[in-house]
Amino acid sequence: MSTIIKCKGCGATLQTEDPKKVGYAKSLEHDYCTSCFKLMHYGEVESHFHPEDLPSFNQDAVVFMVSSVMHLDMLFEYPVHRYDPNLKYVYLINQIDLLPESTNKDYLLEQMIKKANDRKIPYVDIIMMSAINPFDVENLYQYMMSFKEKNIYLIGVQNSGKTTIFKALTKDLHALSFSKAGLTQEALMKQIGNHVIWDMPGLYQAGYIHQFLPYETYKKLIPTKTLHPKIYQMKKHQTLWIEGLISVSIKQKDQSVVLYLHQDVHIHKSNIERIKALIEQRATMFKVYVDQYEEKSFRIPEGKMQITFADIGFLHIDGPNNISITYPKGMHITLTEALFK
Numbered sequence: 001m002s003t004i005i006k007c008k009g010c011g012a013t014l015q016t017e018d019p020k021k022v023g024y025a026k027s028l029e030h031d032y033c034t035s036c037f038k039l040m041h042y043g044e045v046e047s048h049f050h051p052e053d054l055p056s057f058n059q060d061a062v063v064f065m066v067s068s069v070m071h072l073d074m075l076f077e078y079p080v081h082r083y084d085p086n087l088k089y090v091y092l093i094n095q096i097d098l099l100p101e102s103t104n105k106d107y108l109l110e111q112m113i114k115k116a117n118d119r120k121i122p123y124v125d126i127i128m129m130s131a132i133n134p135f136d137v138e139n140l141y142q143y144m145m146s147f148k149e150k151n152i153y154l155i156g157v158q159n160s161g162k163t164t165i166f167k168a169l170t171k172d173l174h175a176l177s178f179s180k181a182g183l184t185q186e187a188l189m190k191q192i193g194n195h196v197i198w199d200m201p202g203l204y205q206a207g208y209i210h211q212f213l214p215y216e217t218y219k220k221l222i223p224t225k226t227l228h229p230k231i232y233q234m235k236k237h238q239t240l241w242i243e244g245l246i247s248v249s250i251k252q253k254d255q256s257v258v259l260y261l262h263q264d265v266h267i268h269k270s271n272i273e274r275i276k277a278l279i280e281q282r283a284t285m286f287k288v289y290v291d292q293y294e295e296k297s298f299r300i301p302e303g304k305m306q307i308t309f310a311d312i313g314f315l316h317i318d319g320p321n322n323i324s325i326t327y328p329k330g331m332h333i334t335l336t337e338a339l340f341k
């Protein structure tokens with residue numbers, strides 16, 4: 001019987017037959033598939049497979065649903081509890097170091113608890129942390145070890161930091177975490193004391209930036225450091241361009257808006273009438289653009305509201321106002337109450 005050998009970087013089952021398929025290695029003696037090898041040694045990024053289905057779990061388990069603060073609007077969107085109602089679920093909000101230092105974290109947590117309760121989401125806890133903060137990792141470790149269930153699963157959408165957490169908890173030096181979505185291919189697991197920790201492949205979330213742009217382009221748009229608010233005074237009928245990707249137009253009255261984006265993202269103002277012309281000339285006008293756009297109008301109700309632009313950032317606006325947004329066709333854009341203050 002042949003033994004199954006897994007790539008230590010992404011967990012894919014190693015195979016030597018088909019270079020186009022996941023897990024290809026020149027020899028089964030290798031520790032890594034060729035994709036991970038190229039990533040580690042040459043920084044070359046090849047496409048990985050995107051799993052869409054939830055994995056199956058051992059029953060003696062606690063499932064940690066890991067979400068980045070960049071995906072907060074989607075925190076309770078995967079109905080994992082319906083899929084396996086007998087398991088315990090902990091919602092883990094990761095990458096809180098990306099939120100501005102002034103963020104009221106208690107308020108954020110309150111908002112999330114309210115959302116979970118309104119939607120009748122069963123959970124044991126909702127916790128917030130940063131995988132790059134050793135103190136938070138140690139707290140998480142102690143917390144996980146306090147469960148009597150043997151298996152601890154890390155699941156969640158791509159790029160939420162599951163492998164980064166797994167590595168920090170298990171001191172696994174081989175697993176690869178990286179800003180490219182869809183890196184982990186199959187479950188990585190490691191026994192710690194009486195527990196087994198599982199790092200699962202990321203769930204596919206349609207509409208995120210990796211769907212529209214190649215890695216080399218989108219990596220510059222995904223926040224990696226603490227976001228700093230940038231305030232823009234907007235006049236009615238002005239539009240704010242985020243690279244050549246998203247234009248936010250203010251329709252009802254002059255007002256200021258706040259953008260939270262990667263510091264290098266290029267932003268400029270134009271008039272609403274110019275949108276069509278700029279899109280037509282996008283190849284000469286913008287460094288970053290896509291083939292197809294769509295437009296949507298939003299009625300901003302009273303209060304502090306938030307628009308989430310896929311996984312690249314946020315806009316805060318005090319309603320009421322009317323705005324319209326032009327964005328890559330199919331991109332995930334949501335309007336919610338401001339999730340952080």
Ligand SMILES: Nc1nc2c(ncn2[C@@H]2O[C@H](COP(=O)(O)OP(=O)(O)OP(=O)(O)O)[C@@H](O)[C@H]2O)c(=O)[nH]1
Pocket residue numbers: 094095096097098129130131132133156157158159160161162163164165176177178179180181182183184185200201202203224225
């Ligand atoms: N600033 C910051 N970056 C983080 C944190 N956790 C993870 N990252 C970064 O986020 C990116 C994605 O991390 P991974 O651990 O590979 O994410 P994943 O959820 O395993 O991704 P898939 O395997 O594709 O599902 C990497 O560039 C990490 O360095 C965090 O707490 N703070």
Ligand SMILES: [Mg+2]
Pocket residue numbers: 162163164176177183184200201202
């Ligand atoms: Mg991973």
